[in-house]
Amino acid sequence: MKDLNSPERPMNSYERIYAVVMQIPYGKVATYGQVAALAGNPGLARVVGYALHVNPDPDHIPCYRVVNREGRPSSAFAFGGENRQIALLEAEGVEFDERGFVDMERFQWSKRVF
DNA sequence: GACCTGACCAATT
DNA sequence: TAATTGGCCAGGT
Numbered sequence: 619m620k621d622l623n624s625p626e627r628p629m630n631s632y633e634r635i636y637a638v639v640m641q642i643p644y645g646k647v648a649t650y651g652q653v654a655a656l657a658g659n660p661g662l663a664r665v666v667g668y669a670l671h672v673n674p675d676p677d678h679i680p681c682y683r684v685v686n687r688e689g690r691p692s693s694a695f696a697f698g699g700e701n702r703q704i705a706l707l708e709a710e711g712v713e714f715d716e717r718g719f720v721d722m723e724r725f726q727w728s729k730r731v732f
Numbered sequence: 733g734a735c736c737t738g739a740c741c742a743a744t745t
Numbered sequence: 746t747a748a749t750t751g752g753c754c755a756g757g758t
Contacts, residue, residue, distance in 0.1 A: 631754095651741060661752090661754080664739090665755055665756095667740060668755060668756075687740075694738085695739065
């Protein structure tokens with residue numbers, strides 16, 4: 619293994635992703651790209667989705683707080699129904715549009731809240 | 733080891 | 746906002 623030579627080891631990518639998702643505060647949402655960047659893997663948004671796909675700890679990993687760049691849950695959010703996620707976020711104070719779009723400017727994590 | 737798919741993103745139209 | 750195209754990486758076959 620030549621991992622010790624690498625400046626960054628994408629080995630703990632999953633662990634970091636889960637950690638970041640768990641750190642999402644109440645009433646806020648984060649995008650896959652944002653989580654990926656915070657996890658130290660900018661550009662690995664796809665891997666983030668995969669990491670949540672396996673979701674080894676749904677008890678501490680609120681996947682519903684993770685949305686795509688449009689501020690909308692993905693179609694594969696079959697952990698209870700896409701509508702279910704919207705309801706959960708609304709219960710936390712997140713406002714949703716009729717189309718299922720959330721106001722990123724106000725509810726996106728780590729973006730300044732007014 | 734190659735090929736295809738995927739809970740994505742950015743840019744362009 | 747939506748549709749299309751190209752690119753990113755990991756995992757399954």
